[in-house]
Amino acid sequence: MARVTRGSAAKLKAAQPPQDVTQEPVQLSSPPATPGPQRSEPRRATKTGLASQEPSPAKALPVTPKSTRKRARTAAIEEDVNELPHNLGTIPDLIPSQVKPKDGSPAKKARHLKASKPTSRKTEDVEELVAKATATTENSPKKAKNNSYGLTPGKTPYPNWPHPTAEECEEVTRLLSSVHGEVKPPKSxxxxxxxxxxxxxxxxxxxxxxxxxxxxxxxxxxxxxxxxxxxxxxxxxxxxxxxxxxxxxxxxxxxxxxxxxxxxxxxxxxxxxxxxxxxxxxxxxxxxxxxxxxxxxxxxxxxxxxxxxxxxxxxxxxxxxxxxxxxxxxxxxxxxxxxxxxxxxxxxxxxxxxxxxxxQRPSFAVDTHVFRLCTWLGWVPPPGDPAGLAPGAKGKFAGPTRNSTYAHCEVRLPDHLKYPLHQLFIKHGKTCPRCRAITGENSEGWDKGCVIDHLVKRTGVRKGMGAGPVKGANGRNAKRKKRADDNESEPESNELSDLGSEDEENGSGA
Missing domain, CATH: 1.10.340.30 (Hypothetical protein; domain 2)
Structure with missing residues (x-):
């Protein structure tokens, strides 16, 4: 080992470059590894670490950059009063230095003003909306429903259908009264x-x-x-x-x-x-x-x-x-x-x-029994009949509904027969072996006949079914008849007027 003399030490010192007294004499072969979360800014982290931290990589990084960014972001959040909720960003801060329209046209200025000054107009809009909402809530029960049901008082939807005539109404009333008794409206x-x-x-x-x-x-x-x-x-x-x-x-x-x-x-x-x-x-x-x-x-x-x-x-x-x-x-x-x-x-x-x-006004209420008998009696046009279409309308008539039957019969029936016919149709529709909702040639009591048998043309075998005649012993009609026999024991509704069959909400019948 060479002996170090005072002269050689002086020469060695002169040959070395001057060093910063604040920096540790550290020699690194490569920059320290940067943790995963900070890889977005590795150079700043490394540079800062070399300037101010200990040589250990574990202690060199997390001080200055992270804390600086935190403080900057917190300040931005506190100062940004235009921040929108639910991560929708911020209201554009249209500073004159940032927004430089090429021309000073009124249209562009109006857009910028609208974006940058929503507060006063927004307040007015909110107050107006609240007032409208309150008024709507208070008045909504009266305005929520269109009660015309497509009906015009005093006007039939089937002006080209000539039934029932007054004579037909009188005849049916007489025949049904002979079986069920005479019906008169109560005096009180x-x-x-x-x-x-x-x-x-x-x-x-x-x-x-x-x-x-x-x-x-x-x-x-x-x-x-x-x-x-x-x-x-x-x-x-x-x-x-x-x-x-x-x-x-x-x-x-x-x-x-x-x-x-x-x-x-x-x-x-x-x-x-x-x-x-x-x-x-x-x-x-x-x-x-x-x-x-x-x-x-x-x-x-x-x-x-x-x-x-x-x-x-x-x-x-x-x-x-x-x-x-x-x-x-x-x-x-x-x-x-x-x-x-x-x-x-x-x-x-x-x-x-x-x-x-x-x-106690004359009115011909049409329930399920009334609708069925009006259809079988031919008092409303059958499906496919052109008389069921409105004047000038095209297409194929789908068939009457309960509401259209009501509107038509309200015009065609004499007022003094509306109460008795309503009651007689209900009673007959519930009790007649041939006119009940569920019926067929093999039904119990069919052979007893029906007082209006010569006037009706029965179609369907169940409530809500209007296709095909009841009579017939083969094919599709035989299947209908069999289903009717199987369901003959099903009880009839016992209310005075079967109101549930009507869709009261939208006015559809059938």
Whole structure:
């Protein structure tokens, strides 16, 4: 080993370059490895690490770059007031230095202003939308439904079909009365029953409407059970026109789920409970509006037919929140029909029943039995007949519906026969071995005949089937007859008017 002298040490020191006193005398063969998350900026991390960190790679990296970026990003978030939620970015910050339109056209300036200054207009839009939403919510029950059902009062949809004539109606009434007895409308409406829901045979128009709605798509037994549930849950009125029936204002104020629980044994309780709740709220609002009109001007629709005492009584009922539709007694048939069909779940058939049984107006309500017999009697055009098409229409007539049958017969039948024929058709449609919904040549009692057998042309063998004659012993008709025999034991609906067969929501029949 060479001896180091003072002179050789001085020479060695002079030959070496001057060193930074702040830097450790570290010699690295290569830059330290950069951890995975920081590979996006390896050079900055390495350079900084070489300048200020210990030689160990594990301790050289995570200090300056990461903390610097964190602080910058946090500051940006805190300062960016235009940040949009759900990672939608930010509202463009259109600084004049960034946005330099080539020309100063008003159109471009308007776009930039619209993007950069949404606050005042946005506030106005929000207030306007809230106002519209509130108004829509308050008025929606009255505007939510188109109640025309494509029908025009006093006008038949089949003007080229000449049946039934007045003579045909008289003949069928006479023949059916010979079997089922003479039917006449009652002189007065009976007091409401708490055990039988019925289809509108009560003095209170609102009571009649709700009872008829409960009768939809179920038997009379089930609808009566549902009505009894309302009585038990909400009690009855002790006085007034609706005395002895349900306190409808209590039902209005109840939760829909409580109404559902009260009527769930009657079928379709989910739909019916919602309809009843909406109907009662609409009626309350109408009562309050009529009350205000009577107080302020002394007039309201139909009030010209009221004496002062009746007007005062109507105002008093509204003040006490006694719900009522009895003012429909004061308006015409067409006005009452239109008023009834605006309610949810109420179609032409239900409205016609209320007119017929409660308001005691001539109206030919068409239920499943009435529709079947009108079709078999040829009172409406059969499928494929050009008379079923509207004037000028092209195509093939698909066949009548219950609503179109109602509209046609409402025009063609004499008023004094509408009540008896409605009742006679229902009774005959339920009891006649040849005119029931499910029937065939092998059905029990077929050989007893039918009093209107020479007038009808029967088609179909089941409810909802209208294709093909019942008679026939081979092929497709034989299969229909066999199915009818297999189902002969199926019980008939026992309600007065089988309201459930109609689609009250969209007005379709068939």
């Amino acid at each position: 409406i009976p007091m409401p029953s708490l055990t039988v829901s019925g289809c509108g045979e009560v003095p209170s128009v609102l009571d009649a409407l709700i009872r008829t709605r409960l009768s939809a798509a179920t038997t009379g037994t089930n609808s009566s059970r549902a009505f009894a549930g309302l009585v038990a849950k909400f009690g009855v009125l002790k006085e007034g026109v609706g005395k002895g029936s349900v306190d409808w204002n209590k039902v209005r104020l109840a939760d829909t789920k409580d109404i559902f629980e009260a009527i769930k044994s009657g079928g379709l309780a989910d739909v019916k409970s919602k309809d009843i709740k909406k109907i009662l709220q609409m009626v309350w609002e109408e009562n309050q509006a009529r009350r205000d009109e009577l107080v302020s001007s002394g007039t309201a629709p139909g009030s010209a037919n009221e004496d002062p005492e009746e007007k005062n009584a109507e105002v008093a009922k509204a003040d006490e929140n006694v719900l009522s539709l009895d003012h429909l007694h004061l308006v015409s048939n067409d006005e009452a029909f239109k008023a009834l069909t605006k309610y949810p779940g109420i179609g032409p058939k239900t409205a016609s029943c209320v007119l017929l049984f409660c308001l």
